[in-house]
Amino acid sequence: MLPTPERPTLATHWGTYRVHSDGSVPVGLSPYEGDPNPSPIADAMIAARTSPARILRPAIRRSFLERGAAAGGEARGAEPFVEVEWEQALAIVAGEVDRVRKDHGNAAIYGGSYGWASAGRFHHAQSQIHRFLNVIGGYTRSVQNYSFAAADTILPHVIGDRRGLASGHTPWRLLAGHAELIVMFGGASPKNAQVSSGGLSRHTLREGILACRDAGARLVSISPIRDDTATEAGAEWWAPRPNSDVALMLGLCHTLLSENLHDRDFLASHTTGFERVAAYLLGEPDGVVKSADWAAALCELPAEDIRALARRMAASRTFLMMSWSLQRADHGEQPYWMTVTLAAMLGQIGLPGGGFGFGYGSVNGVGNAAHEIAWPSLPQGSNAVEDFIPVARIADMLLHPGEPYDFNGEQRRYPHARLVYWAGGNPFHHHQDLNRLVAAWKRPETIIVHDAWWTATARHADIVLPVTTQFERNDLVCANRDLMLAASHRLADPAGEARDDFAIFSALAARLGVEEAFTEGRDEESWIRHLYGLARQRIAAVDIEIPDFDQFWRDGITLLPEPAKVKPLLADFRADPHAYPLTTPSGLIELFSERIASFGYADCPGHAAWLPSAEWLGAAAAKRFPLHLISNQPATRLHSQYDNGSHARASKIAGREPLRMHPDDAAARGLRDGDIVRVFNDRGACLAGLRTSDALRPGVVQLATGAWFDPLQPGEPGSLDKHGNPNVLTPDRGTSRLGQGPSAHSCLVEIEAYRESAPPVTSHEPPPFFSRQP
Numbered sequence: 001m002l003p004t005p006e007r008p009t010l011a012t013h014w015g016t017y018r019v020h021s022d023g024s025v026p027v028g029l030s031p032y033e034g035d036p037n038p039s040p041i042a043d044a045m046i047a048a049r050t051s052p053a054r055i056l057r058p059a060i061r062r063s064f065l066e067r068g069a070a071a072g073g074e075a076r077g078a079e080p081f082v083e084v085e086w087e088q089a090l091a092i093v094a095g096e097v098d099r100v101r102k103d104h105g106n107a108a109i110y111g112g113s114y115g116w117a118s119a120g121r122f123h124h125a126q127s128q129i130h131r132f133l134n135v136i137g138g139y140t141r142s143v144q145n146y147s148f149a150a151a152d153t154i155l156p157h158v159i160g161d162r163r164g165l166a167s168g169h170t171p172w173r174l175l176a177g178h179a180e181l182i183v184m185f186g187g188a189s190p191k192n193a194q195v196s197s198g199g200l201s202r203h204t205l206r207e208g209i210l211a212c213r214d215a216g217a218r219l220v221s222i223s224p225i226r227d228d229t230a231t232e233a234g235a236e237w238w239a240p241r242p243n244s245d246v247a248l249m250l251g252l253c254h255t256l257l258s259e260n261l262h263d264r265d266f267l268a269s270h271t272t273g274f275e276r277v278a279a280y281l282l283g284e285p286d287g288v289v290k291s292a293d294w295a296a297a298l299c300e301l302p303a304e305d306i307r308a309l310a311r312r313m314a315a316s317r318t319f320l321m322m323s324w325s326l327q328r329a330d331h332g333e334q335p336y337w338m339t340v341t342l343a344a345m346l347g348q349i350g351l352p353g354g355g356f357g358f359g360y361g362s363v364n365g366v367g368n369a370a371h372e373i374a375w376p377s378l379p380q381g382s383n384a385v386e387d388f389i390p391v392a393r394i395a396d397m398l399l400h401p402g403e404p405y406d407f408n409g410e411q412r413r414y415p416h417a418r419l420v421y422w423a424g425g426n427p428f429h430h431h432q433d434l435n436r437l438v439a440a441w442k443r444p445e446t447i448i449v450h451d452a453w454w455t456a457t458a459r460h461a462d463i464v465l466p467v468t469t470q471f472e473r474n475d476l477v478c479a480n481r482d483l484m485l486a487a488s489h490r491l492a493d494p495a496g497e498a499r500d501d502f503a504i505f506s507a508l509a510a511r512l513g514v515e516e517a518f519t520e521g522r523d524e525e526s527w528i529r530h531l532y533g534l535a536r537q538r539i540a541a542v543d544i545e546i547p548d549f550d551q552f553w554r555d556g557i558t559l560l561p562e563p564a565k566v567k568p569l570l571a572d573f574r575a576d577p578h579a580y581p582l583t584t585p586s587g588l589i590e591l592f593s594e595r596i597a598s599f600g601y602a603d604c605p606g607h608a609a610w611l612p613s614a615e616w617l618g619a620a621a622a623k624r625f626p627l628h629l630i631s632n633q634p635a636t637r638l639h640s641q642y643d644n645g646s647h648a649r650a651s652k653i654a655g656r657e658p659l660r661m662h663p664d665d666a667a668a669r670g671l672r673d674g675d676i677v678r679v680f681n682d683r684g685a686c687l688a689g690l691r692t693s694d695a696l697r698p699g700v701v702q703l704a705t706g707a708w709f710d711p712l713q714p715g716e717p718g719s720l721d722k723h724g725n726p727n728v729l730t731p732d733r734g735t736s737r738l739g740q741g742p743s744a745h746s747c748l749v750e751i752e753a754y755r756e757s758a759p760p761v762t763s764h765e766p767p768p769f770f771s772r773q774p
Contacts, residue, residue: 029042036203053644074715076715078715107139156584175212218236244300249339254294261310376478467501485560636650659679672690723763
């Protein structure tokens with residue numbers, strides 16, 4: 001039996017909290033006392049637990065309940081649901097899973113999840129669903145993630161692995177006092193750094209940035225949005241046209257080359273292919289010299305400023321940061337390859353305060369000094385199905401089963417997914433071109449969804465199973481960037497008839513004859529104790545002792561000391577590239593990749609290159625749609641989580657997601673602050689509330705992701721979204737044939753006043769029900 005905590009704690013993606021309770025339910029949350037800059041997202045959690053959108057009972061789409069998979073998917077998203085008893089729902093789910101795997105094979109099951117449903121090591125929806133599907137024979141999976149898919153694919157070709165992307169970064173303490181110039185492509189956003197996938201105890205971006213500033217570093221934020229970097233950082237603001245960063249970096253590189261400011265020795269000893277890059281900079285293959293003047297015309301920044309920045313970079317210990325956001329665009333692989341190229345020409349890779357790193361400010365904890373500990377998680381087992389898709393190609397898979405596509409040097413075929421099983425995540429939030437997804441979502445025979453709230457994904461399912469929230473279950477959180485283990489205590493009984501994913505999958509496993517393989521004879525408490533024991537062993541291997549489980553559970557939070565010794569990214573490789581070679585074919589940084597060149601991809605050649613986006617302010621399409629839409633991460637929620645909560649709803653304008661626009665752009669369209677506007681392009685349209693701001697470059701508008709998809713005509717592709725979801729506007733096309741990542745930030749729109757009576761927002765209410773069982 002779990003011991004009684006001295007004071008209950010709740011560990012989430014946006015912070016760790018001490019819980020105030022009236023004895024039966026939580027009534028308040030206080031941030032962990034060691035957090036210098038806590039997130040307000042938690043303010044929404046208590047009331048949202050029992051909000052009108054909470055799913056209280058299993059529910060099945062009416063025609064599916066009557067006819068099963070023969071009902072087809074045309075009515076998904078529009079048809080009423082019927083609430084049923086758990087036994088009936090579980091029997092139908094088990095029957096559908098069994099039918100599909102027997103009739104079509106396990107590859108016909110697509111297991112969808114996005115991992116952010118919980119910060120816990122046990123109640124991690126992605127691990128739970130993948131473990132279940134693996135014990136019944138496997139499933140078609142996805143690879144990569146929406147955050148940095150293109151980068152995830154390109155970096156192993158260039159530096160051999162993914163260090164400096166999600167882990168292994170140069171820590172802040174080797175930047176402060178060493179870096180003299182920090183150039184941040186995409187900024188370092190405080191709102192993004194509210195969250196971390198593995199949970200967190202302390203929000204550290206602010207203190208990291210200010211430590212660098214106070215130690216004398218000069219900061220430059222290169223972004224079309226000024227507050228992508230906090231004002232107090234004192235950074236210079238450069239506002240290029242969106243999607244022109246590669247051109248800017250080429251102009252910087254050309255200046256280094258033409259003025260002999262590049263590090264020839266480092267390039268010769270630690271890289272391969274620079275001669276091809278130099279030829280490209282000089283225009284030898286295409287007749288286009290990539291000079292600062294050439295870059296200035298594309299970026300709309302002064303050429304002399306570009307040359308001056310290159311000289312400052314060469315004269316200083318310079319660190320290059322790049323946000324994850326820049327690779328979520330057409331040819332998103334190129335900014336990352338170009339960053340490594342620019343850093344290599346400066347020759348400071350592997351030095352304290354020098355080199356490059358990706359994702360500082362994209363989530364909390366990037367740049368924290370951390371121990372190299374493989375934190376335990378619920379084992380997912382082995383997948384007997386070899387088929388997979390790049391994560392952002394789900395609509396392509398559903399619309400084009402059996403058709404070929406290219407990915408990272410392979411030609412693959414999309415599997416025929418007849419059953420989609422989704423637990424954790426909301427594809428009707430994070431996927432692009434939602435009208436296309438609505439059409440694609442009609443294709444599978446069966447869609448099963450676990451969710452706590454009636455999100456658009458749940459509304460577009462055939463079978464919906466209600467799951468618990470973090471308040472309603474116990475878990476263990478190991479903050480993977482934050483030197484913390486936290487108990488997340490159960491604080492309330494489940495709302496309605498909600499069950500946790502483990503209980504649901506255990507019941508299904510029993511019906512399918514694999515209960516022991518799934519549970520291994522453990523319940524929730526046994527698994528949490530087991531995972532903590534593994535964590536304790538691995539922590540002991542780095543000579544740190546932590547309390548036994550019972551003491552840990554009573555205390556709620558255990559902190560680890562910082563490691564005594566830290567290194568810059570690629571420090572060993574810099575010191576001796578022969579003793580510590582990279583895992584690239586050459587063992588060196590590949591500024592030109594023979595392997596990528598051999599793929600023959602016109603949209604990803606053998607070295608970093610300027611490849612203009614299909615949609616940017618320099619494209620012909622800008623004549624019709626003259627505003628570049630940035631659909632960045634929200635300040636008031638994590639992705640779409642808690643959009644129904646008080647914190648997110650307080651930020652809305654007449655119930656719509658706020659859209660920011662430069663005052664000059666608003667005046668040119670006769671728009672004023674607080675207006676309801678229609679944002680549109682050829683893919684769709686949504687309503688939003690206008691907020692004017694000079695923090696944006698003219699010609700750029702910002703509409704955060706995460707407003708729950710709320711079409712005026714549910715289930716109909718092309719319907720007006722009433723709420724302000726930008727993904728009815730963003731394109732669903734791969735970044736390139738190499739990476740196939742999402743390209744949401746290459747998106748052009750136009751905006752006009754909405755003159756009709758604005759329809760009510762209904763996404764935070766339950767869907768229609770045909771009947772309710774008592």
